[in-house]
Amino acid sequence: MREIRLIAKKQIEALIFIAEKPLYPEEIAKLLEMSVDEVEEVLKELKEEYENRGINLYKINGAYDFATSPEVAPVLWRYASRKRERLSKAALETLAIVYYHQPITKVEIETIRGAKVDSVLSTLLEKKLIKIVGRKETIGRPFLYGIGDEFYRYFTIEDEEELKK
Known part of the structure; x- marks a missing residue:
């Protein structure tokens, strides 16, 4: 019986952790x-276990959700507001070219920039600000570059429409 309860506790904890919104006991x-009574008993135990941690289990309007403890807020703000590593002028120029001309090859980028971009492309790929989106159907089949997954996050852009303004 105790083992079943322990499994249920783990399952409830995992469900609340992955849920996109607070979960009701029902x-x-x-x-x-x-x-529902059994679930509420387990939730009460979990709430007590999380009481003195950096993450707490909260009951909000009858539903349960994890959130950070108020005592850790200052350090979380310091972490979230850290300065990002700045991009060089060459990296910003290359990124702009990739954005406005995507999909684009390395040779095309170099022609527009008027300079070699090997190391800049490596840096931008490493930071996931650009990505390889395919190969051009020409001799040598060079890589085609486009904007990467981190581009919008790095520049705090919600979506493509925001860039068109």
Whole structure:
């Protein structure tokens, strides 16, 4: 019986952790095929276990969710507001060229910039600000570059429409 309870506790903890919104005991009970009373008992135990940690289990309007403890807020703000590593002028120029002309080859970038871009492309690829999106159907089949997954996050851009303004 104790082992079943421990498994249920782990399952509830994992469900709340991955949930996109706070979970109600009724939802959890239905998913785990448990009674609402049993789920609420486990939630009470979990809430007590998380009480003195950096992450707490909160009951918000009847639903449960994890959130950081108020005591850790200052260090989280310091972490979140750290300065990002700045990009060089060459990297910014290359990134702009890739954005406006994507998909584009290295030779095409060098022609527009008027300079070699080997190391700059390596840096931008490493930071995932650009990515290889395919190969050009010409002799040598050179790589085609486009904007990478981190581009929008790095520049805090919500979507493509924001750039068109």
